[in-house]
Amino acid sequence: MWQELRPLGRNSATGGYRRYAWTGADADCRAWFKAQAEARGLAYELDRNGNQWAWLGATGHQDVAPGEAVVTGSHLDSVPDGGAFDGPLGVVSSFAALDELRRRGADPAKPLAIVNFGDEEGARFGLACVGSRLTAGALTLEAAHELRDADGISLPQAMERAGYDPDAIGPDPERLATIGAFVELHVEQGRALDLSGDPVGVASAIWPHGRWRFDFHGEANHAGTTRLEDRRDPMLSYAATVLAAREQARLAGALATFGKISVDPNGVNAIPSLVRGWLDSRAADQETLDTVVHGIEQAAAERAARDGVDLSVVRESFTPVVEFEHALRDELVSILGKTAERPVPVLGTGAGHDAGILSGTVPTAMLFVRNPTGVSHSPAEAAEEDDCTAGVLALADVLEGLACR
Secondary structure (H helix, E strand, O other): OHHHHOOOOEOOOOOOEOOOOOOHHHHHHHHHHHHHHHHOOOEEEEOOOOOEEEEEOOOOHHHOOOOOEEEEEEOOOOOOOEOOOOOHHHHHHHHHHHHHHHHHOOOOOOOEEEEEOOOOOOOOOOOOOHHHHHHHOOOOHHHHHHOEOOOOOEHHHHHHHOOOOHHHOOOOHHHHHOEEEEEEEEEOOOOHHHHHOOOEEEEEEEOOEEEEEEEEEOOOEEOOOOOHHHOOOHHHHHHHHHHHHHHHHHHHOOEEEEEEEEEEOOOOOEEOOEEEEEEEEEOOOHHHHHHHHHHHHHHHHHHHHHHOOEEEEEEEEEEOOEEOOHHHHHHHHHHHHOOOOOOOOEEEEOOOOHHHHHOOOOOEEEEEEOOOOOOOOOOOOOOOHHHHHHHHHHHHHHHHHHHOO
16 A cells, blocks of 8 residues: 555655645645545545545445444645655554454444545645544535635635635534544654664653744845935844744743745845745643744834835634643543553644544544654655554554454
8 A cells, every 4th residue: 555655746856745735736646535435335425525434334324323334544644745654544554454354353432534635735835634624524615715825725726726616615513523533643753662672562641833934125226325323124024033932932942933934025135015924833721832933023112123024924723732632632542552562652643633623522532653764844854664563553442442342
């Protein structure tokens, strides 16, 4: 499975992946998912938001009683030039875990489903977890219709061009009501497991996190004739804000990153008229996150005033702290602890996931697989085959414990 999926959407120049929502690479990944479902005799289902489902013990969600289904899966899309494991490891491991259950002769007493949530990374339209947000009602139809990519193509237009019905998107409470537990396996996006020496861990919580857009409006002018004293250069204000973000995060023990920027008119010999930068910030608790973002905004405002630049800040997305349901989390720890030689590690994460979006509606939990480099959202992202196998076996144990009683 891994070898079949690995070439899809890969950029030969960078070695990274460009599996953006509703593009050709995304279509190839979706075709792969459907083929895996059909090869196992699973009932394939496409929901109203373009998320893919593969069912064992049901022909679709309409056959499942409330709270009965055990669901696993993740996503197949990527960030720009992302790694091979973020998302796909969870989907591949889900099919492999089902194969393992069959090898064991396990007889599920509950319907099982594997899901591929669409547009989790938000690489094309700038909002993460679009598929799960729409399903959970966490993204309004009005807001969804306003989403546009860098070429001005709206989400509905992209879906329609890819052969899907954009008029069908929206909340799917009947489907969610069937889910008694959703368990997402994911490569760890950090080195906690590598440092502890454990191949697999259980998630405790997702840090609160958000994205803010900083617009610095200055005055375009000639780079070769305008005196330094006469400039209203927004790039200076932006650069100072980037440094301030690092300092605020360091002092608070949090994270703050300006990883995306656009410049107008974007000429090598022109002073910019507009510099737009996107801040990603995360912290272990809400109070710390608020303190960090406020400090960055204050530093940006002070520097902009000094440079004669106008500043506006817009919060584009935000996800509060997600505490995975303690009962389900503890059940995973108990199931895995039966065969473990030492206590199963429970760890938090600063990365967002579909499991976090669904946690407000259904019981959710996560398994992490060791990442020896700690690198993610990069072609250098990695996991050893033995650790991936351990992840599959752990997920199979969990599914057996939850669905085969």
